[in-house]
Amino acid sequence: MAVAPTMTMQGSLAGLQQLELPRTSYLGSQLGSQFRVRQPCVKLSPRISSLKLHCQVSPSSTTLPQLNVDISGPGKPLQPVERTTIRLALPSKGRMAEDTLGLMKDCQLSVRKLNPRQYIADISELKNVEVWFQRASDVVRKLKTGDVDMGIVGYDMLREYGEDSEDLVIVHDALGFGECHLAIGIPTYGIFENINSLNELAAMPLWTEDRPLRVVTGYTYLGKKFLEKHGFKHVQLSTADGALEAAPAMGTADAILDLVSSGTTLRENNLKEISGGAVLSSQGVFVANKKALLERKEVLDVAHEMLERFEAHLTALGQFTVVANMRGASAEEVAERILNNTSYPGLQGPTVSPVYTNEGGTANVDYYAITICVPKPQLYHAVQQLRKAGGSGVLVSPLTYIFDEETPRYRQLLENLKA
Ligand SMILES: Nc1ncnc2c1ncn2[C@@H]1O[C@H](COP(=O)(O)OP(=O)(O)OP(=O)(O)O)[C@@H](O)[C@H]1O
Ligand SMILES: O=P(O)(O)OC[C@H]1O[C@H](OP(=O)(O)OP(=O)(O)O)[C@H](O)[C@@H]1O
Numbered sequence: 001m002a003v004a005p006t007m008t009m010q011g012s013l014a015g016l017q018q019l020e021l022p023r024t025s026y027l028g029s030q031l032g033s034q035f036r037v038r039q040p041c042v043k044l045s046p047r048i049s050s051l052k053l054h055c056q057v058s059p060s061s062t063t064l065p066q067l068n069v070d071i072s073g074p075g076k077p078l079q080p081v082e083r084t085t086i087r088l089a090l091p092s093k094g095r096m097a098e099d100t101l102g103l104m105k106d107c108q109l110s111v112r113k114l115n116p117r118q119y120i121a122d123i124s125e126l127k128n129v130e131v132w133f134q135r136a137s138d139v140v141r142k143l144k145t146g147d148v149d150m151g152i153v154g155y156d157m158l159r160e161y162g163e164d165s166e167d168l169v170i171v172h173d174a175l176g177f178g179e180c181h182l183a184i185g186i187p188t189y190g191i192f193e194n195i196n197s198l199n200e201l202a203a204m205p206l207w208t209e210d211r212p213l214r215v216v217t218g219y220t221y222l223g224k225k226f227l228e229k230h231g232f233k234h235v236q237l238s239t240a241d242g243a244l245e246a247a248p249a250m251g252t253a254d255a256i257l258d259l260v261s262s263g264t265t266l267r268e269n270n271l272k273e274i275s276g277g278a279v280l281s282s283q284g285v286f287v288a289n290k291k292a293l294l295e296r297k298e299v300l301d302v303a304h305e306m307l308e309r310f311e312a313h314l315t316a317l318g319q320f321t322v323v324a325n326m327r328g329a330s331a332e333e334v335a336e337r338i339l340n341n342t343s344y345p346g347l348q349g350p351t352v353s354p355v356y357t358n359e360g361g362t363a364n365v366d367y368y369a370i371t372i373c374v375p376k377p378q379l380y381h382a383v384q385q386l387r388k389a390g391g392s393g394v395l396v397s398p399l400t401y402i403f404d405e406e407t408p409r410y411r412q413l414l415e416n417l418k419a
């Protein structure tokens, strides 16, 4: 039953501008006019006798004080109030945190954080969006429970902590950072010297109920499913937070199940991958809570905008804009030469525009400037083709965004929401 408590506040209130409620109940009116309650939604249980609330202080303050609010006595029932803000959870630390903020910035969605220890921030371009910094595992957990609406994490984390939940939906599956794969690693030496595949590992007669294959991993959900699926009968999974590659040499595990990117950590610890031993490929993904997308149009709208920005930027990253002056009789003739003699027609076709030269005071057209987009790896090939087709003075510049007419991923998202 919800109750309206009477409250006593303890602690210094100096400098407080607003109160953040990490959980959900309506406390707004009791807090006094000097506070702005940003999430006035808390479920209060009659058993709760006190709540600790984190308070956001004025920008000049560097500390994050805690305000103790004692709740005592029954009051009149309160109606729970729906959250109206949109919550985006981002990784709070490590390589994903940096890369995520980098991508947001590149998409003109800079995240404003008042100080590094603060876990809430905002994005001036996305009004009504709160950014919450969380450990990657918590980003997924909170997405599942609906405490946040959208988030960015590694696909590995999504699968491990999301546990194939139907409440989660991927909005963008390839953000272009945190690329790695989750794989089994075994020693290159000793009894594993001639073991090169998952089947060979499973078939080793050594593994029994009393002496199972010991695998250390941070991915116990995915690991268990994977090993069961591949016929491992006697396996013991254990877990550790990092430096798993040390376990076989220490004798505390036979194999590891961990992320591999360059392969250096495996190699430096005398471990190897085996064929069939890769569980999944991973990179940063943009995920949302399905119910939030379906039931709150404003969440779907923000997801759409972020998706469009990500797509426009990530597509552009792989291409150059190329401008070349071409001698020609007409714009059509130049366009035909590009379309027929080169492999790079541009997005819909080449843009062709006249170049006016000064001929005794009269503007004359002998050249046409063509503009096309070229995939980065094919740049030199494109320049060669353009030269052959009569191009001179080729200018190459980076592309920042390519906004297509529509975003295929958005269409896919709408399909997924119907399912
Ligand atoms: N070697 C790697 N190369 C690329 N991406 C990686 C690598 N290791 C991890 N990742 C990706 O980054 C995410 C975060 O990794 P991890 O949790 O190990 O954080 P971290 O940045 O290493 O910090 P810490 O391990 O100290 O908590 C992983 O879920 C995965 O998606
Ligand atoms: O194939 P590589 O390029 O060598 O990368 C793989 C390593 O990167 C990650 O560790 P991380 O650097 O995050 O250290 P941690 O174990 O402390 O998390 C992962 O857990 C591997 O150990």
Ligand SMILES: [Mg+2]
Binding pocket: 242
């Ligand atoms: Mg790590």
